[in-house]
Amino acid sequence: MSLINKLLAGTVKSAPTSTDKVLVRVYLDTGGHVTDVTIRKSCGDPERDAHAQREIMAMRFASKRKGAKTSHNWHDLTYTFHE
Template sequence: MALIDQLLARTTPPGAQKRKTIVRVLLDDAGHVQDVVLKMSCGDASKDAHALDEVRKMRFARGQLGSGTVHRWHELAYTVD
C-alpha cells in the first residue's frame, strides 16, 4: 500500500475527536521500514509505543527519484483509538 493510502486510511471523519501520534519513518529502496522515531506524542506513552510497533510492521511502495532509488524519511500521523 502506498504511503498516501496509509495516511488516508488513518484520517478521522469530520467532527471526530481522536488523538494522533506523529512518527517519522525511514524507508529503504524497497519500501521497508528501517527506523521509526516518535515526533509528537498523543499524550499516552503506551499508545505511542503501540503506534511505533504498528508502523514498524507496515510496508510501503518503492520510492524512486529519477532513474535511481532513494532512502527517505516520511512523517506519518497514526490515529490512536
C-alpha cells in the same frame, strides 16, 4: 498531503479525536520497508505511542524512485488510533 498520509487515510474507520493521533517520522529503505520510527509529537500515552511505533514498523510502502535509482529517506506521517 504526502503519499504515506494518503495511504494511511484510506484505513480510517471513524472520525478520530485530537488525542488519538501520534506524529511520527519514518525512515524507508529502497524497498519501501520501514527501518526506523521516531515520535515527533506524542499522543500523551507512552503505551499508545509504542503501539503506534510497532504498527508502523510492520508496514511496507511502495519504493520511491528518482530516475534509475531508488531512494531511501525520512517521511513525516500521522498515525491515527482506531477504537
